[in-house]
Amino acid sequence: MMPASEQNRPLHIAMIAPPWLDVPPRGYGGIEEVVAGLVNGLAERGHEVTLIGAGHTTLPARFLCTYPNPPSGRIGDPLPDLLHAARALRMLADLDADIVHDHSLAGPLTARGRGVPTVVTCHAASHGELGACYRELGEDISLVAISNAQRERAPDLNWVATVHNALDVDSFPFREDKEDWVLWLGRFNPCKGPHLAIDAARAAGHHIVLAGKLSEPPEHACFEEYVRPKLGSDATYVGEADAELKRELLAAARCLVFPIQWEEPFGMVMIEAMACGTPVVAFGRGAVPEIVVDGRTGFVVRTAAELPAAIEAAGRLDPAACRERVERHFSLGAMTAAYEEVYRRVLATPGEHVLD
Template identity: 60%
Template sequence: MTLKLPDAPTRFGTASRPLRIAMIAPPWFELPPTAYGGIEAVVADLVDTLSARGHEVTLIGAGRNRTRASRFVAVFEEPPSLRLGEPMPEVLHAAATAEILEDLDYDIVHDHTLAGPLLARCRPTYTVVTAHGPVTGEPGEYLRRLGKTIELVAISDAQRRLNPELNWVGRVHNAIDVRSYPFREVKGDYVLFLGRFSPDKGPHLAIDAAKAAGRRIVLAGKSSEPAEKAFFDREIAPRLDRDVTYVGQADAAFKRELFAGARSLLFPIQWEEPFGIVMIEAMACGTPVVALRRGSVPEVVADGVSGIIVDTPEELPAAIVAAEQLSPAACRAHVLANFDLPALAAGYERVYTTLIEARELHRETAGQR
């Protein structure tokens, strides 16, 4: 059965009854994460919001549980964070999850892992998979081969356009708890880059643009994997000076402080970023985003209202200066209207409920034959 979901609200906009949801998080970090972990942050917020809306959520993850899930099962007592990128923790997590699900009663499975969807074919109900990363190249071929054994949700229209032949059933933008981000009207004396230190993220371009605009820049983010360390040593360390400050990886509290005080967040992305949650985090604090027109950027940033979008790195310095004239209040209002947690929960409720009702209708129709 082929089922395509609209992205606008339908008669299935909210669940007609509480659902039993098995939520499978990646194994690498606790939920919510204390620092790095964009996927984990989204999953934790989704679990909390769905639970608050009356659903019974069983969360399968690692480490401690600090969510509102009805039940939590830890595959790993300590998250294997230092082994991020190795295959075995992910495979062990998938195998353990399959065993855990055998003893659960659930209406639907929502899997956020890489290896877990391989086992969806054996499940008695739908497995919703959120495409948190690339959907082209080898990842795209993987999702294509999984075919209709999974129900795939995009996190942006831009992501879905990159590989329209996959079994997409809808699009749900990522979201944050806007109330947990401090709004600040008066900004500090710096612009900000926050993200992984990778060529794809463009931190070297952010530094060069800030210098050209005559602005001090603060850099924060993850540089722990070998490729990240090599890139940092090659491209970032030589650029550090009194106007270019690296503060390391920021935890949740420090990250919010940095966002709130920055004149703008620089997002000179060098790949088709499927979402970029740092953009909505910055705007929630009243901080506009200066970004290159790649991936989801035009969906997330209201150009001329909550940020400035340009096409080339050469245009970034002028955009940095222009962004300082934008209204911090308009930045926060944009996020409240489009990327707050109620929209996230309602989007996934629509996906879950439409799939479940379609399955029940199919069974009823089959029983009448």
């Protein structure tokens, strides 16, 4: 057990980001946004952070670069991720870190035999092959879930805590007066339901704006099959939104429509919308019921037939309640404090550090 004198000392955390984007990202990049917020939060709490990632960063951390230019165009190719993990492993050998916090896919494979603990945040579906991989790693890694729903999908994994994702609330503009159109924002994939969002907005009599990531072949295939045939004067695509445009859209929209077709582990766009005072209309799958308060910060529905009425009713919700929900439960301060508790418990009681 860690001596009492050591329990509150500043820590040196080696933070491993995925290799695909800058941290923070210039556009789409939910994991990278979370990593950036966590690095900032830990630095503010007096900890030393060494960030291992690709591209460039403006964060208050020592930065070790695995790729001068992030291989964004190769997302889905396993080799860049493996090379990133190999380079990170070499860099870690020269660090005197107290703990490693890995957000990458292949990186956890290098945890065995490491002299310090490895905390891994599971940012994707916890079942299927990823869950099987984590199951093989066993107690070599201490897993953190980003929602209780994610954790419940694979309860036998070595979970040590659930820590909801968070954001810098002050960086999102609060707007009380909303325009009359609705927003869909994300990456183009049938599981994100962009086609259902268009149908629902049209049935509700509201214009819909779609702002989505459209770079990988599966995203183009989804767009051409499910989205382009439905576009028209009342359904427009404005491209992939960078950080500035994303905030403008989220603040102005009547509501965000989030008709997911899978058990979403979290869904950053929901808390981004609510931070702007914009309610969320979503299917109650995955983490949605943990994030959206039905009837207060949005509406949680079961079927597509319920979406139009929920879109209409969203205009009567209080934007301030949406903002308050994020400030109270999804702030960087709350997330950073929770991760600091994870680090200290893992360091203090190896093998006996399961948290509620």
